[in-house]
Amino acid sequence: MNALAPLSRNAEPVDGCGSAPVLRERGQHEVFCGLTGIVWLHRKIHDAFFLVVGSRTCAHLIQSAAGVMIFAEPRFATAILDERDLAGIADIDDELDSVVGRLLERRPDIKLLFLVGSCPSEVIKIDLKRAATRQSRLYAPRVRILSYSGSGIETTFTQGEDACLASLAPMLPNEATDAAPSLLVVGALADVVEDQAARLFDALGVAPVKFLPMRHAADLPSVGPKTSYLLAQPFLADTARALELRGAKRIPAPFPLGAEGTTAWLRAAADAFGVSGERFETVTAPGRARAATALARYRAVLSGKRVFLFPDSQLEIPLARFLSRELGMQVVEAGTPYLHRQHLAAELDLLPSTVRLSEGQHVENQLDRCRADRPDIVVCGLGLANPLEAEGITTKWSIELLFTPIQGYDQAGDLAELFARPLVRRARLEV
Ligand code: SF4
Numbered sequence: 001m002n003a004l005a006p007l008s009r010n011a012e013p014v015d016g017c018g019s020a021p022v023l024r025e026r027g028q029h030e031v032f033c034g035l036t037g038i039v040w041l042h043r044k045i046h047d048a049f050f051l052v053v054g055s056r057t058c059a060h061l062i063q064s065a066a067g068v069m070i071f072a073e074p075r076f077a078t079a080i081l082d083e084r085d086l087a088g089i090a091d092i093d094d095e096l097d098s099v100v101g102r103l104l105e106r107r108p109d110i111k112l113l114f115l116v117g118s119c120p121s122e123v124i125k126i127d128l129k130r131a132a133t134r135q136s137r138l139y140a141p142r143v144r145i146l147s148y149s150g151s152g153i154e155t156t157f158t159q160g161e162d163a164c165l166a167s168l169a170p171m172l173p174n175e176a177t178d179a180a181p182s183l184l185v186v187g188a189l190a191d192v193v194e195d196q197a198a199r200l201f202d203a204l205g206v207a208p209v210k211f212l213p214m215r216h217a218a219d220l221p222s223v224g225p226k227t228s229y230l231l232a233q234p235f236l237a238d239t240a241r242a243l244e245l246r247g248a249k250r251i252p253a254p255f256p257l258g259a260e261g262t263t264a265w266l267r268a269a270a271d272a273f274g275v276s277g278e279r280f281e282t283v284t285a286p287g288r289a290r291a292a293t294a295l296a297r298y299r300a301v302l303s304g305k306r307v308f309l310f311p312d313s314q315l316e317i318p319l320a321r322f323l324s325r326e327l328g329m330q331v332v333e334a335g336t337p338y339l340h341r342q343h344l345a346a347e348l349d350l351l352p353s354t355v356r357l358s359e360g361q362h363v364e365n366q367l368d369r370c371r372a373d374r375p376d377i378v379v380c381g382l383g384l385a386n387p388l389e390a391e392g393i394t395t396k397w398s399i400e401l402l403f404t405p406i407q408g409y410d411q412a413g414d415l416a417e418l419f420a421r422p423l424v425r426r427a428r429l430e431v
Helices: 034-044 056-065 092-106 128-139 159-171 191-204 237-245 258-272 277-302 316-327 345-350 363-373 382-390 409-430
Strands: 022-026 048-054 076-080 112-117 144-149 182-186 209-212 227-231 306-309 330-336 356-361 377-380 394-397
Touching: 034 048, 034 056, 034 159, 048 056, 048 092, 056 076, 076 092, 092 112, 092 128, 112 128, 112 159, 128 144, 144 159, 159 237, 182 191, 182 237, 191 209, 191 258, 191 277, 191 409, 227 237, 227 258, 258 277, 258 316, 258 345, 258 409, 277 316, 277 409, 306 316, 306 363, 316 330, 316 345, 316 409, 330 363, 356 363, 363 382, 377 382, 377 409, 382 394, 394 409
Parallel strands: 022 356, 048 076, 048 112, 112 144, 182 209, 182 227, 306 330, 306 377, 330 356, 377 394
Antiparallel strands: none
């Protein structure tokens, strides 16, 4: 990987986890399904709508994952299969076409509609791809209609975003034959984070820069052999593959968590676009300094604390790197649903070799190891958090890492605070 910018501490290479053994687990999973991604994706693409084709369970999941958000005009809904559908009395294709017709008639603001598949066997039987093609013919060019699966049988919760973006990849326009080399940043970032990154790339002279997902359906970024893409999220294996089929090339980099991750992420792009080291130092110095100041406050609370990460969001490896290298925490285990060695290579090189890595899930075995390790804090899904809290173990919900802006220099302190807050709260309760 590229050399790292000078940082206040711990920037030196470590005896990393690149070739460390990985505990592979196959057993019961305790994770949300891919429908959860709708909760952050619907905020990102401002004129998109996500129509889940599913059951009441699916409707409850996205409603409760979205919390108590009330919108005059929501951007997601569930077409619930009723008794007639399940009994095979109704023609499901006709029912779906009629739901989509009513929705698009009532909501002229929708420019991109995703039909999102789910688990019920009746849904699995529906060819949503064909339905999307059929409906696209009816509503083009006003509305583009795509489909992907958020089913819990096929996806864990961040894979919903991967499936959504992968469905967009074939729709992206071809870059012009005389196009200049361009950068495509891939993965949903909060608008505030995206704006900060755009300003930094601009100051570095990296241009043109485009983002996927885009904020508006009409702004689909073009792609082709002169496109270099930089992943902003570590869970986008299918999207990466789909972009490469279009000729785009990946810029290998760690992920922009913490000051070190953000610097290495920006530097990978800067190197690919021939930015001088001097310019890079000048442009990134203020951000690095702000992040270093923000992190110093939390290091006092977190340094030396032991953390156990259950496999959930696929953010676990970059998080483990951030927590250990920038906050001095001791990562006892970093579990991830999938270990994408290529996309995580730069992260694994930076992770201390003392970290136990696990891939996949066998929740009972993991709980046993966690109890034996007695960590100070556990990062896990909502389903495990309550029982662990009841046992006196402090937890952090991994889903918050997707709902909170955490990438970039100016969010490094907020990311650290997510871990410091529950520890401080427990310490207060114990006084
Ligand atoms: S898609 Fe499957 S796992 Fe997800 S809420 Fe619906 S039924 Fe449950």
